[in-house]
Amino acid sequence: xxxxxxxxxxxxxxxxxxxxxxxxxxxxxxxxxxxxxxxxxxxxxxxxxxxxxxxxxxxxxxxxxxxxxxxxxxxxxxxxxxxxxxxxxxxxxxxxxxxxxxxxxxxxxxxxxxxxxxxxxxxxxxxxxxxxxxxxxxxxxxxxxxxxxxxxxxxxxxxxxxxxxxxxxxxxxxxxxxxxxxxxxxxxxxxxxxxxxxxxxxxxxxxxxxxxxxxxxxxxxxxxxxxxxxxxxxxxxxxxxxxxxxxxxxxxxxxxxxxxxxxxxxxxxxxxxxxxxxxxxxxxxxxxxxxxxxxxxxxxxxxxxxxxxxxxxxxxxxxxxxxxxxxxxxxxxxxxxxxxxxxxxxxxxxxxxxxxxxxxxxxxxxxxxxxxxxxxxxxxxxxxxxxx
Amino acid sequence: xxxxxxxxxxxxxxxxxxxxxxxxxxxxxxxxxxxxxxxxxxxxxxxxxxxxxxxxxxxxxxxxxxxxxxxxxxxxxxxxxxxxxxxxxxxxxxxxxxxxxxxxxxxxxxxxxxxxxx
Numbered sequence: 382x383x384x385x386x387x388x389x390x391x392x393x394x395x396x397x398x399x400x401x402x403x404x405x406x407x408x409x410x411x412x413x414x415x416x417x418x419x420x421x422x423x424x425x426x427x428x429x430x431x432x433x434x435x436x437x438x439x440x441x442x443x444x445x446x447x448x449x450x451x452x453x454x455x456x457x458x459x460x461x462x463x464x465x466x467x468x469x470x471x472x473x474x475x476x477x478x479x480x481x482x483x484x485x486x487x488x489x490x491x492x493x494x495x496x497x498x499x500x501x502x503x504x505x506x507x508x509x510x511x512x513x514x515x516x517x518x519x520x521x522x523x524x525x526x527x528x529x530x531x532x533x534x535x536x537x538x539x540x541x542x543x544x545x546x547x548x549x550x551x552x553x554x555x556x557x558x559x560x561x562x563x564x565x566x567x568x569x570x571x572x573x574x575x576x577x578x579x580x581x582x583x584x585x586x587x588x589x590x591x592x593x594x595x596x597x598x599x600x601x602x603x604x605x606x607x608x609x610x611x612x613x614x615x616x617x618x619x620x621x622x623x624x625x626x627x628x629x630x631x632x633x634x635x636x637x638x639x640x641x642x643x644x645x646x647x648x649x650x651x652x653x654x655x656x657x658x659x660x661x662x663x664x665x666x667x668x669x670x671x672x673x674x675x676x677x678x679x680x681x682x683x684x685x686x687x688x689x690x691x692x693x694x695x696x697x698x699x700x701x702x703x704x705x706x707x708x709x710x711x712x713x714x715x716x717x718x719x720x721x722x723x724x725x726x727x728x729x730x731x732x733x734x735x736x737x738x739x740x741x742x743x744x745x746x747x748x749x750x751x752x753x754x755x756x757x758x759x760x761x762x763x764x765x766x767x768x769x
Numbered sequence: 770x771x772x773x774x775x776x777x778x779x780x781x782x783x784x785x786x787x788x789x790x791x792x793x794x795x796x797x798x799x800x801x802x803x804x805x806x807x808x809x810x811x812x813x814x815x816x817x818x819x820x821x822x823x824x825x826x827x828x829x830x831x832x833x834x835x836x837x838x839x840x841x842x843x844x845x846x847x848x849x850x851x852x853x854x855x856x857x858x859x860x861x862x863x864x865x866x867x868x869x870x871x872x873x874x875x876x877x878x879x880x881x882x883x884x885x886x887x
Contacts, residue, residue: 415824416886441824459823482828500829530830547830575830591859623854623861626820627830688817689866713816731816 401469406451407721409468410760412729412736413456414753415440420456421752422471425720425727425760428738428748432471438462444485444631444757447764448510449492454759455510457486463497465513468761475513479506485631487536490767494557496534496542503528505544505555507563516560523549533577533588533630535768537601545574545588545597552577552588552599552608568608570597578630579768580640580655587611589630589645596642598658611658615644615651622646622669626687629672631768636679636699643670643684650684652702662702667693672716675699676741677723685714685728694728696744706744710737718758729755799874807874808886813866814875815886821859826883831859834879847876 409431411420419435437443439460446455453474454466461480464473482501488494494516496507504520521529529546537543540557552570555563572592579586579601588597595613600606628643635641639661640653650673652662668690674683682697691713696706711730719726725747728737731754738748763769799807815824821831832838839847851872854862863872878884 439825441819442829459825459829460827482823484829532830624859625817625861627859688820732812 404469406468406761408761409451410718410727410758411445411454411456411466411468412727412750412752412755413440413443413445413757413759415443415731415756416754418458420445420454420466421750421755422466422468423727423736423750425725428725428750430750430752434466434471434473436473436476437464437466440756442484442756445759445763446486446488446495446769447759447761448488449764451761451764454761455486455488455495457483457497459483461497461499463495463508463513477508477513479508479515484530484532485534487534487542488764489536489542489557490538490540494540494560496536498531498534498544500530501528503530503546503548505531505534505542507542507557507560517557517563519553519555519563519565521546521549521553523551532575535577535579535586535631536583537579537586538583538767541601543577543579543586543599543601545570545577547573547575547591550574550592552586552597554599554601554604566604568599568604570608571595571610575627575645576630578634580635581767583767585655587630587640587642589628589642591627591645609658612642612651612653612660615660616647624687625669625689626671628670628687634673634675634682636675636682639699641673641675641682641697641699643673650682650697664697664702664704666695666697666704667707674717674719676726677719677721681705681741683717683726685717688713691715692730708739708744710739711735715756716758718760720760721762727758727760729758731755798877799870802871802874806871810867810871810875811878811884812886814879814883826879834883836880836882839880842880844873844876844880847879848872851875 408426410423418437422431438458441459456464461483463479465475467474480499483499486497494507495510507517521531529548532545534544542555552568554566571590574588575591577588586599595610598609598611624646638655642651644651650664654661668686670684672685684695694708698705710728711733713731715729715731717728726739736750736752740747822834823829826834852864854860
């Protein structure tokens with residue numbers, strides 16, 4: 382092949398000039414600006430906003446997973462929009478409307494497939510992570526051909542996706558060995574699973590049950606054993622406490638051999654031994670917990686709350702099992718995210734229009750960044766973790 | 770703790786503009802409510818009802834609250850659901866945070882198309 386080398390070189394230079402200087406993405410992330418339908422791209426080293434990417438649609442309850450090269454963020458919008466955002470060029474790379482009402486997604490172990498979980502039409506849709514071309518459609522059919530809302534979608538080792546069917550009360554495991562024809566295994570889980578989590582090692586999947594007093598546990602090393610009920614009678618049904626926001630289980634709440642779970646409707650965090658799956662303690666907290674998130678080193682758990690206590694964030698020391706600090710970062714705290722190794726945590730306060738960065742050792746404020754009604758905060762180190 | 774603590778007005782200009790917009794849409798319910806309180810209620814519905822019903826009220830784990838989906842409902846029944854929740858369901862009671870008049874106003878707005886918080 383004969384090419385004009387000077388021409389090729391010139392075009393390479395021009396292409397090079399139109400991009401950003403080379404840099405890694407390991408300290409980047411996105412902050413959802415919910416009402417504006419856009420994200421801020423942030424730098425967790427500089428504690429600064431690098432810019433915004435607009436046009437992402439309805440971002441209420443938006444969530445994000447990352448390509449494993451850490452360059453692309455897949456943003457799942459409530460309106461069914463799935464947008465692949467280029468963090469380096471800070472622009473939309475691809476975007477598809479994949480459902481009518483959607484609630485988040487996951488990326489496969491090998492990074493090749495992005496899956497979205499949908500309320501309407503109820504089910505999971507799988508897309509090529511590079512092109513967002515459809516790969517597989519998994520309608521959540523139950524009973525007389527009805528479609529269930531899907532919640533708690535998680536990636537599992539073996540290129541599997543695990544998710545829960547809210548209306549059907551089932552947990553499904555989809556094996557993508559043949560990506561266009563996922564093999565589905567179905568398990569009865571209990572009434573109204575509302576969210577799920579997978580443990581950091583990818584072995585155990587836990588679904589929280591809204592309609593029953595307990596949780597459902599599936600051992601993915603031994604799916605033949607079926608779903609086990611754990612924490613039976615923890616108090617969900619003792620007194621039906623009004624619930625102002627469903628807790629989120631997603632994101633690890635596992636530190637060492639203990640899992641920290643928001644008790645539904647109760648002002649408590651449940652501490653569970655991950656060997657026996659028995660409750661070992663309860664920690665009283667300031668309100669109904671929404672997120673219980675473990676600092677990456679496992680030493681602290683940070684808790685956020687439902688309305689009307691959502692101006693608080695509480696910090697639990699995992700060694701003593703005690704609350705060590707109550708912080709008030711701002712009004713309507715919606716989410717928090719640790720930096721890759723957890724020396725800092727970013728907290729969004731929707732009604733104060735800001736993100737607050739805390740030093741997690743001294744529990745002191747390091748920085749504040751303005752953001753328009755910020756909700757979720759997602760950093761690229763999720764790319765390398767199961768369940769994120 | 771009450772709703773006022775968390776749903777706060779921001780820009781006075783925005784509030785005034787929205788107040789005017791909301792007032793013009795008001796019928797019998799909510800006559801005695803200030804524009805600021807109406808704005809708080811709009812934000813409460815969008816944000817906190819939105820946790821289950823969707824920020825655009827098109828439904829989530831809870832049903833859609835669009836005018837079409839509420840067309841066949843009885844307003845008094847909706848008010849009771851807002852104030853006292855649904856026994857055996859996920860809907861919590863909001864009577865600690867809302868008066869009956871405010872619940873009526875919310876029902877009225879929902880049935881005609883809920884105002885935006887912006």
